[in-house]
Amino acid sequence: MVTELLIKLALTAFFILGLVLNFAGLLTWVERKQSAIMQDRVGANRAIFQIHGWWARPINFVIRKIAGLGLLHPLADALKMMAKEDFIPAQGQRLLHTLAPFVSVFFALVTFAAIPFGDTLNVGGRAINLQIAKMDIGLLYILAMASLGIYGVFLAGVSSGNNYAYLGGVRAAAQMLAYEIAMGVSLLGILIWYGTLELQQMVRLQGGTWFGWIPRWGVFVQPVGFIIFLTAAIAETKRVPFDLPEGESEIIGYFVEYSGMKFGMFFLTDFVETVLVACLATTLFFGGWQVPYLYADGWHLPWGAAARLPHLAVVGLQLASFTFKVAGFLWLQMLIRWTLPRFRFDQLVRLGWKGLFPVSLANIVVTAIVVVALK
Amino acid sequence: MSKDLGELFLHRIRDAKKRRELSWWEKIYLREVARGLWLTSWHFWRNLFLHIAHRVGLFRDIPASVTIQYPDQSRETSPRLRTRHRLTQREDGSPRCVACMLCETVCPARCIYITPKEHPDPNIEKMPASFDIDLGKCVYCGYCVEVCPEDAIRMDTQIHTIAAYSREEMLLHLPELLNPGSTTRQGNSPLPAP
Numbered sequence: 001m002v003t004e005l006l007i008k009l010a011l012t013a014f015f016i017l018g019l020v021l022n023f024a025g026l027l028t029w030v031e032r033k034q035s036a037i038m039q040d041r042v043g044a045n046r047a048i049f050q051i052h053g054w055w056a057r058p059i060n061f062v063i064r065k066i067a068g069l070g071l072l073h074p075l076a077d078a079l080k081m082m083a084k085e086d087f088i089p090a091q092g093q094r095l096l097h098t099l100a101p102f103v104s105v106f107f108a109l110v111t112f113a114a115i116p117f118g119d120t121l122n123v124g125g126r127a128i129n130l131q132i133a134k135m136d137i138g139l140l141y142i143l144a145m146a147s148l149g150i151y152g153v154f155l156a157g158v159s160s161g162n163n164y165a166y167l168g169g170v171r172a173a174a175q176m177l178a179y180e181i182a183m184g185v186s187l188l189g190i191l192i193w194y195g196t197l198e199l200q201q202m203v204r205l206q207g208g209t210w211f212g213w214i215p216r217w218g219v220f221v222q223p224v225g226f227i228i229f230l231t232a233a234i235a236e237t238k239r240v241p242f243d244l245p246e247g248e249s250e251i252i253g254y255f256v257e258y259s260g261m262k263f264g265m266f267f268l269t270d271f272v273e274t275v276l277v278a279c280l281a282t283t284l285f286f287g288g289w290q291v292p293y294l295y296a297d298g299w300h301l302p303w304g305a306a307a308r309l310p311h312l313a314v315v316g317l318q319l320a321s322f323t324f325k326v327a328g329f330l331w332l333q334m335l336i337r338w339t340l341p342r343f344r345f346d347q348l349v350r351l352g353w354k355g356l357f358p359v360s361l362a363n364i365v366v367t368a369i370v371v372v373a374l375k
Numbered sequence: 376m377s378k379d380l381g382e383l384f385l386h387r388i389r390d391a392k393k394r395r396e397l398s399w400w401e402k403i404y405l406r407e408v409a410r411g412l413w414l415t416s417w418h419f420w421r422n423l424f425l426h427i428a429h430r431v432g433l434f435r436d437i438p439a440s441v442t443i444q445y446p447d448q449s450r451e452t453s454p455r456l457r458t459r460h461r462l463t464q465r466e467d468g469s470p471r472c473v474a475c476m477l478c479e480t481v482c483p484a485r486c487i488y489i490t491p492k493e494h495p496d497p498n499i500e501k502m503p504a505s506f507d508i509d510l511g512k513c514v515y516c517g518y519c520v521e522v523c524p525e526d527a528i529r530m531d532t533q534i535h536t537i538a539a540y541s542r543e544e545m546l547l548h549l550p551e552l553l554n555p556g557s558t559t560r561q562g563n564s565p566l567p568a569p
Binding site: 034036037038039040041042227335336338339340 | 405408411412414415416418419422423426439440441442444
């Protein structure tokens with residue numbers, strides 16, 4: 001029992017601290033650098049510190065190299081956030097105002113429990129399922145937790161005692177409502193196809209190939225569902241082009257009255273949700289940890305070649321595959337964030353209710369007919 | 376003819392006010408999004424490749440970004456650009472200025488302060504005892520250069536960094552004007568060569 005618990009803790013530490021939060025922290029760097037490179041700029045590269053003393057020369061050399069890439073900026077950001085005054089407006093409600101960022105980041109982080117990041121690991125006579133919590137309702141759990149995240153945002157808007165923040169919270173609620181439904185309905189198609197809500201099971205069903213060379217990934221059976229899901233999920237992260245709840249520089253969002261680390265937590269929530277969307281898109285539509293043509297015993301390539309691989313190498317490749325796919329989706333989301341201009345609010349709501357929602361319904365009908373016909 | 380032309384322009388104006396009808400492909404937005412993403416990702420991969428290539432010493436002549444990293448690099452400026460003032464010298468090193476006060480008079484910002492004195496050479500009328508320019512007031516209009524009958528003041532030093540920590544330091548005195556960059560003004564040292 002205790003061993004089980006320790007294993008779960010180790011898994012949590014590996015996945016949440018090692019992968020998710022690292023990705024989320026690095027995303028601040030990626031955001032700066034990728035946008036710069038896309039726009040023919042150089043990007044942030046000025047944050048630097050040096051240690052005095054002759055003995056520190058090799059350390060300083062390494063620091064200079066890292067700083068030249070702009071990698072010390074996340075550190076400077078964190079220091080700044082912690083050093084800033086934590087301000088609660090006089091008109092605000094103290095408890096709710098403090099609670100809101102915690103609610104926001106909590107529901108973003110617990111969502112990762114259901115996401116499988118690897119196949120079963122057999123080590124020391126013990127089979128470890130590389131997933132923090134095996135739930136039969138995994139997908140529903142994720143959707144439910146993602147929807148609860150709105151409470152943090154809305155509480156922040158309401159408890160700030162600021163009309164602009166209030167309006168930002170209301171905009172956030174309207175937007176989340178419009179896109180949450182389209183997102184849920186778009187996932188029904190893939191649910192009908194695989195017939196399970198458990199994400200590990202869903203990923204296992206995406207192993208193997210059609211006609212010997214097309215991987216059985218969800219995106220090939222649900223391309224429309226994938227596009228709707230990605231659009232709605234990006235809208236859920238509240239980033240450009242769907243950043244009307246925030247709109248830091250122009251329209252004033254729900255976190256206008258937040259400063260210091262509490263603002264940092266809202267900021268972190270955005271990045272954690274970005275990682276979540278990447279993880280979900282990978283798990284549901286791009287085969288999760290599956291590597292094309294890699295099976296439990298090794299490679300089986302379409303032209304008949306085969307190579308045996310030890311179990312640990314296979315699991316390592318699957319972990320690398322999951323990380324690589326997630327990183328790819330993070331790159332894509334950053335690309336979208338720095339390419340598309342912001343929607344107008346009526347356009348945004350119209351796209352959610354009149355565009356994505358009907359199309360996702362049609363997608364369900366077509367999927368259901370195809371599934372019944374194939375049986 | 377003129378009537379037709381007028382009609383044409385009227386049509387043009389009216390058409391310009393109309394919004395172009397979007398085609399079906401543009402309305403569903405997906406193709407346009409894909410085109411935009413294609414453009415930005417092309418820039419991304421090209422610049423990323425060039426940045427990495429520059430690190431290992433390849434393709435150094437193709438810039439990976441348009442940024443001028445200002446304090447380290449400075450931009451090539453046109454010689455015509457009006458930059459910080461200087462006073463030209465005679466062969467013996469004394470100022471060409473004859474303290475005629477034309478520049479002080481024409482200056483719209485009233486940032487030039489001249490105190491004249493007699494020149495030892497009787498052929499030359501006067502010379503400045505002191506010649507101060509307050510950069511905190513100067514608007515860089517170049518009227519002083521324009522009006523000078525002796526070509527004694529020019530704005531061609533190519534020095535743009537005029538920032539200083541106090542109002543007193545913004546005041547340029549005669550030695551600094553005669554030999555720009557010679558006296559150390561805090562925050563006003565000339566840029567190192569890029």
